[in-house]
Amino acid sequence: MVVMLSGWIDAGGAAYAAVEAIENESGATPIAYLDDDLFIDFRARRPTMELREGLNSVLNWERITLAAGHDQTGRDIVLLTGPEPDMAWHRFTRTIGELAAELGIRQMAHLGAYPFATPHSRPARLSVSSPSQDVLSKVHFLRSSIDVPAGVAASLEQDFHERGIPSLGIWAQVPHYVSAMAYPAASMALLEGLREATGIVIDAAQLRSDVIAQSLRIDSLIAGNQDHAKMIEQLEQLYDSSDNEVSVENGGPLLEMRSGDELAAELEEYLRDQG
Numbered sequence: 046m047v048v049m050l051s052g053w054i055d056a057g058g059a060a061y062a063a064v065e066a067i068e069n070e071s072g073a074t075p076i077a078y079l080d081d082d083l084f085i086d087f088r089a090r091r092p093t094m095e096l097r098e099g100l101n102s103v104l105n106w107e108r109i110t111l112a113a114g115h116d117q118t119g120r121d122i123v124l125l126t127g128p129e130p131d132m133a134w135h136r137f138t139r140t141i142g143e144l145a146a147e148l149g150i151r152q153m154a155h156l157g158a159y160p161f162a163t164p165h166s167r168p169a170r171l172s173v174s175s176p177s178q179d180v181l182s183k184v185h186f187l188r189s190s191i192d193v194p195a196g197v198a199a200s201l202e203q204d205f206h207e208r209g210i211p212s213l214g215i216w217a218q219v220p221h222y223v224s225a226m227a228y229p230a231a232s233m234a235l236l237e238g239l240r241e242a243t244g245i246v247i248d249a250a251q252l253r254s255d256v257i258a259q260s261l262r263i264d265s266l267i268a269g270n271q272d273h274a275k276m277i278e279q280l281e282q283l284y285d286s287s288d289n290e291v292s293v294e295n296g297g298p299l300l301e302m303r304s305g306d307e308l309a310a311e312l313e314e315y316l317r318d319q320g
Contacts, residue, residue, distance in 0.1 A: 046145055047122060047239065048155035050109070052129035053196035056219035057228030059158035059169075063235040064126060066249040071114030073124050079109040079140070086131035111144065117246040123148060129197050137197060142204040152243055153205045153212040155198035156235050160224035164280035165263050169234035173242075174199065175213035176206040184242050186215065213242060220280075223263070229255040 049055075049064040067073070081087075085107065095103040109127035116122055123145075130137045145153065163170065173186035181188065198214060205212035215238045217231035229252045236247050267273045 046125060046150045046153045047245070048125045048153065048198055048201060049157075050125070050127060050129040050155075050197060053198070054157050054159050054216075056158045056160045056217075056224040057226060057231055059217050059219055059228055059231035059235060060156035062227065062229060062232040062252065063156055063239075063249075064124065066232065066236065066252055067116075067122065067245075067247050068112065068114070068124060068126070070247050070249065071116060071122050071124075073112035073114030073122070075110050075112045076123075077111040077144070079111075079127075079137075081106060081108060084109060084130035084133055084137055085128060089131060090128055117248060118244075120245060122245060123150060134197050134200055138200045138204045141201060142208055145205065145210060146208055150205075150210055153201065153210055154239055154243055155201065155214050156216075156239070157196070157198070157214060158217040158219050158228075158231050158235070160221040161218040162280060162283070163218045163220050164277050164284055165220045165223060165228075165230065165260060166277060166281060167284045169228075169231045170218045171234055171238045172216045172218070173213055174202065174216070175211075176203050177211060177213075180211050180213050184213070184238075186238065215239060215242060222276075227255075227259075229259060 047064065047067060049060045051061060055061055090107050093105040094101055095105070107128045112124045114122050125141065171186040172189050173181060173184055175181050202212045202214060215235055217234045219228050219231045233249065233252050233256055236249055239245050267277055
């Protein structure tokens with residue numbers, strides 16, 4: 046089971062794009078919908094009304110969905126997607142755990158992404174969370190030590206673990222200066238991490254193409270500003286010297302962030318102009 050519930054940390058929409066690639070490539074089709082009224086606060090997540098010349102034609106409701114498909118090797122995948130529940134987390138966790146046991150789920154992974162002081166010119170690093178030391182020992186991802194508010198996926202991790210189903214969270218680092226826009230490099234890193242952790246094979250050819258195109262655009266913009274170029278050089282030096290031991294505790298490396306904020310604003314304007 047691959048889990049991505051929107052509403053928690055997903056810098057650059059990296060996890061959303063990764064799961065979208067899985068949905069498209071796996072031919073996933075819905076097998077169950079959870080009770081909207083039980084888990085969703087519709088005053089916070091109002092449905093979208095399609096109004097056409099006064100005609101209320103459609104109401105689009107956000108739904109928590111289970112869908113089934115298969116990867117390139119024929120391996121079965123169940124996707125849990127939709128909005129993170131606004132309430133009844135204990136009941137939600139128990140319901141998904143029971144469904145997983147009934148469906149014969151053998152492993153669970155949820156995806157996320159967070160902003161970090163890291164350069165776009167280096168591969169996106171991954172970090173991991175899991176209630177199982179055995180699961181942790183089987184992946185080569187960063188291990189962080191920090192107290193943070195949890196998403197419902199952390200509760201799913203614990204429930205699946207107690208049911209004897211290996212579970213983990215895979216998190217991609219997204220450069221802080223691009224965290225407000227799509228960042229396909231982190232999406233690809235998540236898919237590659239998912240393959241390492243679970244064996245699920247997703248090609249995501251379009252995402253791979255987007256990685257190259259976006260990197261070239263960012264390089265082009267940075268080349269015209271010495272301050273931005275200097276910031277990227279600093280980030281590269283930190284990345285190269287960290288030997289995969291960077292911690293997110295206390296916010297990560299201490300850098301002058303003003304340049305990063307300015308670069309983010311310029312990138313957004315540049316990409317809008319480029320269409």
